[in-house]
Amino acid sequence: MRAIVVEQLGAPDVMQVREGVPVPQPGPGQVRLKVEAVGINFADVLSVAGEYLTRTRVPYTPGMEFAGTVDALGEGVTGVQVGQLVACLGGSGSLATYAVAHAAALIPVPASLTAAQAAAFPVSYFTAYHGLKTLGYGQPGQWVWVQAAAGALGTASIQLAKAMGMNVVATASTEEKLELARKLGADVTLLQDDPDRVQKIRAAAASDSNPKGGVDLVLEVVGGPRFQESLDVVINRGRVIVIGNASREQANLRPVELMKRNVTVTGLWLTSLMGDAEATRDAALALTPLIASGQVTPQVGPTYALDESVRAFQDILDRKTTGKVVIEP
Ligand code: NDP
Structure with a gap:
């Protein structure tokens, strides 16, 4: 598969597209997702620069927030269907054709949202x-x-x-x-x-x-x-x-x-705050009906291909973008 790989931290042009990266296998409790859309946050730009709140360990594949179609289930996963569109938040690794995530971390996507909107939502x-x-x-x-x-x-x-x-x-x-x-x-x-x-x-x-x-x-x-x-x-x-x-x-x-x-x-x-189950549940309960009814709509900004990731990150740094920048691998 294809993935963005960062071997040394710095300006966005340290990101390289790598071909032939092994497709990840879901472990127990995990699912593999075909990545449809990745929401790019200011935090991703800071992570690649090595200026985020947590230390970025290289080599790594950026991408902490994405929407994907469930492609394979690891051992013991229930309640998730292959082919289902879900959103996911946390960690890194989604600027790639496939990514794995813990089933418990998946966020259901209201039917009214496109994959790009779903990727623009959680963070x-x-x-x-x-x-x-x-x-x-x-x-x-x-x-x-x-x-x-x-x-x-x-x-x-x-x-x-x-x-x-x-x-x-x-x-x-x-x-x-x-x-x-x-x-x-x-x-x-x-x-x-x-x-x-x-x-x-x-x-x-x-x-x-x-x-x-x-x-x-x-x-x-x-x-x-x-x-x-x-x-x-x-x-x-x-x-x-x-x-x-x-x-x-x-x-x-x-x-x-x-x-x-x-x-x-x-x-x-x-x-x-995501570790605070009560705060997260309250937020989800408040947000889900607002999103499902269309009262609030994730604002998808400019959309880029995986090959254009450097430009996407640079456009955020240059304050050229509005809404959520999305990359579609
Ligand atoms: P945005 O899409 O809002 O892009 C960043 C924006 O910040 C730019 O559009 C620009 O707006 C403004 N900006 C950029 N550089 C500067 C600068 N040098 N001086 C002043 N303003 C600047 O990104 P996000 O929505 O991802 O993030 C927005 C902010 O919220 C970031 O600071 C991010 O780190 C933070 N954030 C924090 C989270 C948390 O958990 N604490 C979670 C999510 C976001 P303009 O051109 O209008 O000034």
Whole structure:
């Protein structure tokens, strides 16, 4: 079979297409999947660069989130049919013709979704749910600031926040990206380099009961020196959920500053939350009907062939993409 192989970490062009890679065999409790579509996350780009939260061991095949057709069942697997389309999240190895996964890690795919949409779903929607609800305690009528709003996580966060009855201020780097954010329901959109962004974000959420303005919740994904802005825009007792650091720069946080307005700053890493069975079940219960009814729709962005993986990764780094970048091996 064909697979992407990374032998040394670095820029996207370290990824090579390898022919003749042995087809993996499913062990006990595992299934083999014919990979139909791989969702590419910012985390994949960081993993290949060796800058992710966990160490990347080489050689390896990237690809942590994908949709595939069940091709073979390992010993002891029940409740899964050969030919069934499922999504899968975790680990690596899906930028290939076939991949193996633990049957317990498979996510059922609503019949309304294409393989590309199914590959665009797990990471972004589970993360958005945990940011807005599990850790953000979002309530109808509250305001949330969604950064990088046209990206995979951003588009998921806007749709989910609106489905929860929240109000959304969205920022992104270009007018085209803001147009997508508005299409998905963002109430107020601002260029992320708008010189008056902090005042405008605060003012967007002003009301009779909140005359000074300020949002209840920030889904922080940019980090670096701009992290301070998240603290500046939240209301008294507001929450900042630290989900990403797309700037790849260090942020300064002075804990004493949080005291002044009783601000909470919370980290969120989906990988470690997936181990929390109750939180994962709650998220799945909330998300499944929204996806199945079409109230939220995974936003599939540009789609590439396996041979174009380097370009796909580079386009994410160059901030050229919207929605979830998908590779179809
Ligand atoms: P996206 O599809 O959103 O792509 C990343 C976006 O980040 C770009 O579109 C761009 O938006 C913005 N960006 C890129 N470089 C910079 C930069 N130098 N400065 C400021 N903004 C930048 O990717 P994902 O949806 O995969 O991820 C979005 C963020 O969420 C990432 O930081 C990622 O690591 C994080 N994440 C974290 C998870 C967790 O478990 N903690 C899970 C999922 C995502 P624009 O051009 O509009 O600024």
